[in-house]
Amino acid sequence: MATATWTRRHVLSLEDFTSAEYDTLLQTAASCREILSRRTKKVPALQGQVVANMFFEPSTRTRSSFELAAKRLSADTLNFAPGTSSLTKGETILDTAKTYLAMGADMMVIRHREAGVPHAIATEMDRLDTNVGILNAGDGQHEHPSQALLDLFTITSLLDFEYPRLKLLADKKIAIVGDIIHSRVARSNIWSLTASGAEVHLAGPPTLVPQEFTEYIHKNVGAKHSRPDLSGFYSNPNANASPNPQPPIPNPQPPIPNPQPPIPNPQPPIANPQSPIPNPQSPTPNPQSPIPNRQSPIPNPQSPIANRQSPIANPQSPIPNRQSPTANRQSPTPNRQSPVTSHQLTNDK
Template sequence: MSESTWQRRHVISLADFTVPDYELVLQTALSFTEVLSRRNKKVPTLQGKVVANLFFESSTRTRNSFELAAKRLSADTLNFAPGTSSLSKGETILDTARTFLAMGTDIMVIRHQAAGVPSQIALDMDRLGGRVAVLNAGDGKHEHPTQALLDLFTLCSHINPAAPSAKDIKGKKVAIAGDILHSRVARSNLYSLVTNGADVHLAAPPTLLPEEFAEYGVTVHHQLAPALEDADFVMTLRLQTERMSQHLIPSLREYYAQFGITRDRLARCAPQVQVLHPGPVNRGVEISSDLMDDPRLSLIEKQVTNGVAVRMSLLYLMGTLMGSAA
């Protein structure tokens, strides 16, 4: 593994990631998949570093994945829960971050329900002159970089298991269906997939997919069928009812009837099509239960597994850069 070309202290967005950036993350993640297949799954690469998981928004999958990734790298971990924190006593988010800085934190993993919070914390840490790295674990409707990176690694690993590379996705048709409007996962995936040359098609009702998403360099559909036609991969997204301020779909039943991913609908896709979902999944709403559990067609479990290796990759690259700058 080499961190010689990694220059990013913070990872807030994928908007300015380059093809070499993606390639380095994927190649480093591949090395860690080998580590995770061993009996002893720990390496000492971040020994002595402190990783703080500051999750101001509830999460099970992402928080545990980051915590496990940090521990596999031998880092010390601190976990933050807003319900039992001083936020309830009037402390600001920046004061909370500064408290963790004072405890010797080296990398802050931030998740928040409002867009822009990880960026603000990163700016504050820089102003204070610290060498803390900030990693966005999902902020509002903005972005979720590590989810898109693990999705990319999952896609490329399926195409080329022995030596996955970002270039493997070039020219592949990827259909993304679901609640695009509220999805930070979708936004990060659009940057990742388009930058690496995929042919991306979005499908959702007009209320969940404004036409301006075409500005990402993708094709927008308000019907599912054309998006699925000859697709190599289909990614379905959760309906984020907690972020919907008004009734944007007639009903969950109607949504499933029009945009739910089923085995029959996959008949329009390429013969070897595979299905992804970032989770958590609403079975029988975004995807049929039998399809989700079919290992011949579903990459959903592999996404979860790959999440640890990809997050190890980023923590390693960011943490090693800090060490080399000491």
């Protein structure tokens, strides 16, 4: 059972969570395991409540998990899709939140690519004096409290399945490896793990591990441990206690200028192919010179054209010649008629 009464309305960050609040969440979550083993996986804990899942950026696991959890607790859900909402017509995020408030939303689960959006909506809900709770499902590179709480529940359940609690992680050595500076989950994990008293280590390239994170861990947790090698993981790089891990950092940098000298080497050949470029241009006028030569023969074939045209007039000359015999043939025609006339004259006589 829970060890404390829950009084927090919004879950925006784990930075100000107390140990009692962590234990309340862990033990409440453990009591809900039995629900998942039932044939009807539903309890009336949130019956009559409306949960609005307002995800302004794509999500699969987080959005589906919140929707499924709300339905398992008998709540009604509203799913928001920015691509088909009035945001495309110029509506602001706060206006969208007020719209869901007017529809009777009791809780809003917010995810946005910009840090601070859940805080802004929570501030507006408080200003309007509403009882709407805001749950941060990830805002930019700031935090992801729900994922960090799930990680905390998973780790403590491995240590004590029946009774997970925060103090189980005291003096445990836990490493967070990867891109720390861009991970909102890592930021929330740092708050929860350091609150448990765990020995937190951050591992990653120097450019991906924020200096303020290492200083915070060293200030809040590292001072309680006397192991000399811990400073190499999360202490200030400028401190005297961590000279050993720092020399390897400049070592990979000297090879960086080495591949640069070969860069000018391929450039001289680039100038060589440019020199032949004017060479093909010089032959360019050469093929142009034959062009007028080819043009000169152009009038030559025209001259035969006139020659061919001259015979055209020649065949016209025989045409009257052929007509002249035609007149000759016509001349005998009256000659044939003349005997007919003479014959007729003879018969008449």
